[in-house]
Amino acid sequence: MKYLKPTPLKGYGLLVILTLTLIILTGGEFFYFLLAVEITTIVMMYMIVSRNSKKILQFLSIGEDEIEVGDQVRVEVKSNNTSIMPVAHAKIQCRIYNNHNEMVFPSENIFFNPYQITNIRENFEIKTRGIFTTGEIRTDYSDPLRLFRRLKVFEKDIQLVVYPKVTELDYFYMPNTGYIGTKSVAKSGHEDFSSLKKVRKYAPGDSFKKIHWKVSSKRGEMFVKEYEATSSTKMTVFVDAYSGHYEHDHNRLIEDKVVEIAASITKYALKHNDDTSMMYHVDKLVQIESRDLSTFPTVLKELVTFVAKGGITFSELLNQEAKRLEQGSFVVLITTTVTELLIQTLLGLRRRSFEISVIIVSDEETSYDMIQAMGVHIYQIHPEDDLKERLEAFS
Numbered sequence: 001m002k003y004l005k006p007t008p009l010k011g012y013g014l015l016v017i018l019t020l021t022l023i024i025l026t027g028g029e030f031f032y033f034l035l036a037v038e039i040t041t042i043v044m045m046y047m048i049v050s051r052n053s054k055k056i057l058q059f060l061s062i063g064e065d066e067i068e069v070g071d072q073v074r075v076e077v078k079s080n081n082t083s084i085m086p087v088a089h090a091k092i093q094c095r096i097y098n099n100h101n102e103m104v105f106p107s108e109n110i111f112f113n114p115y116q117i118t119n120i121r122e123n124f125e126i127k128t129r130g131i132f133t134t135g136e137i138r139t140d141y142s143d144p145l146r147l148f149r150r151l152k153v154f155e156k157d158i159q160l161v162v163y164p165k166v167t168e169l170d171y172f173y174m175p176n177t178g179y180i181g182t183k184s185v186a187k188s189g190h191e192d193f194s195s196l197k198k199v200r201k202y203a204p205g206d207s208f209k210k211i212h213w214k215v216s217s218k219r220g221e222m223f224v225k226e227y228e229a230t231s232s233t234k235m236t237v238f239v240d241a242y243s244g245h246y247e248h249d250h251n252r253l254i255e256d257k258v259v260e261i262a263a264s265i266t267k268y269a270l271k272h273n274d275d276t277s278m279m280y281h282v283d284k285l286v287q288i289e290s291r292d293l294s295t296f297p298t299v300l301k302e303l304v305t306f307v308a309k310g311g312i313t314f315s316e317l318l319n320q321e322a323k324r325l326e327q328g329s330f331v332v333l334i335t336t337t338v339t340e341l342l343i344q345t346l347l348g349l350r351r352r353s354f355e356i357s358v359i360i361v362s363d364e365e366t367s368y369d370m371i372q373a374m375g376v377h378i379y380q381i382h383p384e385d386d387l388k389e390r391l392e393a394f395s
Contacts, residue, residue, distance in 0.1 A: 279317070
């Protein structure tokens, strides 16, 4: 049924005025009768629509409590016309929302007979994450002649948690860095000082801290301790939450893609027994430490409510927090904009031997040759890109 706009009431007002004019000019009984019919019709239409506003009872049900972006949610709307009057030209629309986001479901156009109960059950794809706390049914209806129009709004408290989409990656570039762990490497600079491998003669360049003084005193020459060379990757993920970098992201597509990337690479690292730390700054600094897959739900719960409303720039965040990281750390930077200040920050991190991957989420393709020349790994991702294909491409 095509939904028609109500006929303007002023049109009927002009008809009443015209009838009154004819009564004055002619005094005919027919026009008196016509005026009575017009006024009675207007009053009846008003009474119908006013009564209906009190007699429509509604119920809203959301089928799930927790789902992921891309899943289907079952929405049920039940409307009951408890009046003896029909509800004509009704348009029902449902939405769920919170302080930052909303989802609006397609509308339904129906006609309510007296005492009729109408059930609308549909499955809809969820396209955005968040904790949705309010459900709303908006019923826009009019009287049979469309003289008067009313809007009835029914609200209900709900609790629907929509987690960010997580892409299962088979590969993501992660270099070994100097943290104690389980991966054997050739670099002797990354040593597990709890695992002594052997004692050998001192060689030029060896650290005096490694000298085995007891053995050296017995043999009369310098000997040093040599440890097992081991390393594991600890990945630190910095997520850009600076509000100024999301000004044109009206549909939050870029923001959701940034969150999806952060969740996906974190899960990949945890699956491979690599510790991760995630940082971003909104009202305050948020830091999420993860050691194994059992801690991944905590990451998702934090990212559900991620909103890019930070007041400090991404470069400021990096300059503040990277000072706490060990030299040679592996960092992943997820941002939407590469600024001059960010380039200067990257240069400083490379001087400290940091391994850096920069993931740029944007709907524009730009060349970053200068950054790549620093030895920084660049991923450019469009909000509509297949994340698995783009993140696994680097080898």
